[in-house]
Amino acid sequence: MTSIAAVVERAPVSPGADPRARENVLLLLLITPAIVVFSAFWLLPIARLVALGASGEAGIETYLSVLTNGRYASSLLQTLALSGLVTLTTLAIAVISGLFLVRQDFFGRSALVAVMTLPLAFPGVVIGLMVIMLGGRQGIVGDVSVALFGVKTVFAYNMVGLFVGYVYFSIPRVILTVMAAAEKLDIQLEEAARSLGATPPMVFRDVILPGLQPALISSGAICFATSMGAFGTAFTLNAGASVLPMLIYTEFTLNANIAVAAALSVVLGLITWAVLALARSFAGSGVSAAG
Amino acid sequence: MRHGIGFWLQLGFTLLVSAFLMVPIGMSILAGFTENYFRGPSSGLTTRWIVEVWERYGDNIFLSLGIAASCLVVTILIGVPAAYVLAKRQSRLSRMFEELIILPVAIPGLATALALVMLYGTFGGFRSSWTFVLVGHVLYTLPFMVRSVLAVLSSIDLRTLEEGAASLGAGFWTRFWTIVLPNAGSGILAGSLMVTTLSIGEFNLTLLLTTPFTQTIPVGLAVAYTNARLELGSAYTVLFFAMIIPLLVAMQIWGNPSRTSTKRKRRALEKVVSP
């Protein structure tokens, strides 16, 4: 009997100690390292970068030069156009093949899925080599075109090479998203449309595409943002100042034009962030995980 | 099962896309083992390029592995507790933090790298050491660790599990070690695979952070592609594939923790029910 009384006495009864408040302190303790690392090594440097962009001779107008300076503006436009084209192409490929791989069951299907998603997380530089292998001076496309037409086709070192490389790079991640969305499509919706007389193309237009739309918007936005900032492929293919990241790199390393490099980086960052934020407001969550 | 024309068209298209993805990989592997790629495989197969890569760039490989391992340790140490906090307290503040830590991935790596160089570039010892590269990699990979752990913790009924444990007398830290961490296991595994793979392959952010003495594999690859013969660059790529492809395959197997969530839910329940 005495022991029970002792236990009861030791039970926490002090009204001041809210267990939830104590837990909050512990939780704060757990998240602090992440906050410190992130603030010190990202928030602070980025804030400084934004300030640096306005620190050159032109001051705040350095930011405007991105639009007014012909070389910067055309590079920005080219990067936008390239990324847009890459996004549309990749989405089309991913819808056709992704739907096929989800809907059909045949021998070798899982091997094909593995093949299509294998280059996920290949770095851009390696993609550059892949493009050289396809369209470089000793590339397979050149060999084939010599055999067929007697003319050697080399596309690795211009915008076509970048386009091919970025599509290569984007296919695995977009197809994964599209396949995940296609698996969740409600088959009964398609059956309902068919029972109402819709032909297969109508079912595709009225049921499947609307069903995939959030996935298409989110993976398209990620694809676009990644293409905007992609650097390794352009670096390997030595694409000069054709795309914005290469321009930033040359301004910084060759011309030591720090203010311009900073301003261009900030603008590039803002564009990609805006695209992702916009897509998310349309398609809901899940848009942020680029990479 | 008989297939219509649509099936064959889609199959043909998909095979074509697969070829587009696979043929250059095969070609680069072949080039890495070819005596003279310009003359083709008939010039003879050799491993001498691989040996030369090892002699010239071996340091890069060990450095990259070291950075990836350190990056993994750091992201687990700071990322897993952070994910737990985010799973427990879903407030405006925690959602904002979740959004913020994704930014180094969302905006181009070059911008982050430039920012780091501008602010910390003058700290000589830090700037020239491999930890400078590590910092960049941690920023870039942290959101992936946090997200995969968070995904798992949100898919199980964490609150009930913890309340169950608390009712049996487990305090905060006991719950964290015996309930939270074991149940986050598959998320930590998926996140770890992702972090390691991304760290080994990171280039966009890395290039500006490295010095000639702290070159990682992708930076070394870029240098080899631009300065060395195609065979040497390809041989280096072969070595890179040998490291990264097993990781990618592992990711395809264990990289999607949400698929096994029902199984885990049951296991999680059993753990609480049985003493």
Add this chain to the structure above:
Amino acid sequence: MIRKMDSSPIRLRNCSKTYGDGTIAVGPVDIEIAAGETVVILGPSGCGKTTTLRMMAGLEMPDPGGHVLFGADDVTRLPIEKRNVGMVFQSYALFPNLDVLENIAYGLRVRGIGLAERSARAREMMGMMRLEPFAERRIDQLSGGQKQRVALARALAIQPRALLLDEALTALDAKLRDTLRTEIDVLLRRLGITTVYVTHDQEEAMSLGDRIIVMDRGKIVQIGSPREIYHRPGCRFVAEFVGTMNRLPGEVRDGQFVTKSGRIPCRHLDPDCREVMFRPESVTIADPAECDLTGRVAATFFLGDRTRLVVDGIGDQPVIVESESAGEFVVDQIVHLKVRSAAVHAF
């Protein structure tokens, strides 16, 4: 406002369905449904009832040798989009990207009917289903019952030759289900449309069908009116699946079924019958003098209009009795039961 619909009789002839992995979902079945008739296919999950419905719809093709006929037309090879059947799915399958009006008008749109006419016809359907206030609503803003009515309106808007409903009320809560069931029943009868309704809920089957087809493990085990199915089950499966049945072991001796706690006079039983079945409402509380069985009350449930008793000590399992008598029963009380001998089944 409500026109009679021009609907077809449906016939399945020798239809079976074997899947790729060799499992037989439906053995060869023959079903005839008259024009304008409402037929319910009833059975437990996995009995092949949905597959049967999908063969009628054109979503599944029967194995070679099977034929699906709508009236005189053999539609076996016709895909669903050419069959002109209205279908209502368990999940309603309403298109989330379209609003209520657009959903109902969808079938008319794919038939190339102009906007003005299809809106008018869709609005007419909405009037019939009392959906006018919701025309511009998004699907996720509707309650379960409203979704159900939209799905029905959408299926009827194309003036189908037959209406096929797959567990259409299962997702609703019990009270709403009752209301809608009545509503649908009245509507279908006024429209005079051939209707096939698949369900695993025997109560629903009883109240909706002109005829019930009971299926078990891919085969039809009984076809009949709700009364026949309930009062004259053709086999042990139907007896146990539809309604509540008491089972009592024993043996036949001198025209009586002898159990360990009494005997039931039963002239029609087979001499080597070892078990009889009867429904709770076929049992009455009787005087000790003229009773058949004696047991002890284990539990009582007051149901308002009647009392359900669970009685122990009669067979292996407790016997369920539904008594309309106003008397109060207490647990452990000894009760004397009389079983209406005409309502005793044996299989």
